[in-house]
Amino acid sequence: MFVLFFVWGAWFAGLGRFMFEAGMGDSIGSAFACTPIAAIITPFFIGVFADRFMNAEKLQGLLLILSAVFLAIAPSYATPETSTIFVNLLLAHALCFMPTLSLSNTICLKHLADAEKEYPKVRIFATLGWIIAGLSISYVFHFDNSANQCYVGAGAAVIVGIYSFFLPATPPPGKGEPVNIGDLMGSGTLPYFKKFAFAVFMFASLLVCIAFMPYWANLSTFLGQAGMEKTTAFLTWGQIAELPVLFFALPYFLKKVGIKWTIVIGIGCWIFRYILFSVSAGQLAEGSTLSGVLPLLLAGVLLHGFSYDFVFVSGYLYVDKHVDEKIRAQAQGLLTVFTQGIAFYISSKILSGYYFNKIVGTDGGFAEWKQFWMLPVGYLVVLFVLFIILFRDQASDEIAHETE
Helix, strand or coil, rough: CHHHHHHHHHHCCCCCHHHHHHHHHHHHHHHHHHHHHHHHHHHHHHHHHHHHHHHHHHHHHHHHHHHHHHHHHHHHCCCCCHHHHHHHHHHHHHHHHHHHHHHHCCCCCCCCCCCHHHHHHHHHCCCHHHHHHHHHHHHHCCCCCCCHHHHHHHHHHHHHHHHHCCCCCCCCCCCCCCCCCHCCCCHHHHHHHHHHHHHHHHHHHHHHHHCCCHHHHHHHHHHHCCCCCCHHHHHHHHHHHHHHHHHHHHHHHHCCCCHHHHHHHHHHHHHHHHHHHHHHHHHHHCCCCCCHHHHHHHHHHHHHHHHHHHHHHHHHHHHHHHCCCCHHHHHHHHHHHHHHHHHHHHHHHHHHHCCCCCCCCCCHHHHHHHHHHHHHHHHHHHHHHHHHHHCCCCHHHHHHHHHH
């Protein structure tokens, strides 16, 4: 988990700033759409392999090594003239890397005695990996606005790829069972959509995550324009905030208020953080300095612990709790398709791409940034209310009985 998320953290947080300052601002949306495209295409196919044919840890190792090759080639084409090749290499990397997120969850959840209690603590190491990656990019390699950050991620991918072969054996639970076209499309998860609670959860996860990508794709650019140098390191405060959330807050809230209200709190934090960024941009537009708005920016970044973990980690646990083991890898893959696939693709192309270029673009100032950060707020408020009204967290045995 540590090295796996080091790979992602090495380039994902700082790529937007590099591309903007390198004259590739028009391609930022397309670059950040690579991981969502991969999240849409690969999970069902990979899930079937992990469910039927191949040990999850071996499949993860092979994919990570391939992902390293493509990520290592990408910096050679990081220019405005070759931006299309650069984006396509990021896509090839993502097609190999993104399936390992659901595979790693499958491996972890399979070998934990009490997943709901222990998984958040294991997931802490993923957060630490992202933190160390960001600090390394800023303070060790000084690659905040350089495509060389891709080399750092590629090296880590090779390491975790080799290490994956030494993880506990996670054989396919459905080995020997026939595979049909329906399996490749994730048909094993379809019966669960007959149940209102499960369907509401899945579609709510998709719709909510449409608003999330500007934080990752555009915030580093905003911070850079505000005068901050070590933007990648600053963004690691979000992952630092995840540590107490994962270790203490998430298990407590899951136990005391349940998954529904834990997710509701997470969505509320997303709304509040965008408001903080918008207020910061407004004050900068009125002449404030970076130091003057730094407390607001820091508060928005620190909310990442609740914003991310209360939505995403709770989602992984919900699916693991409510889906039969034999199609669990497919189900985790489906959740990845909905959230980090379809939703993030729409978010990348529309919010971080089209609307960013329309509202801010290459010449926009902080008044335009203020407008841009408020764009997802109204949308999330509507979903916030609808989720509270419509979602009911049924007990796992109730759903299992109803889907038989």
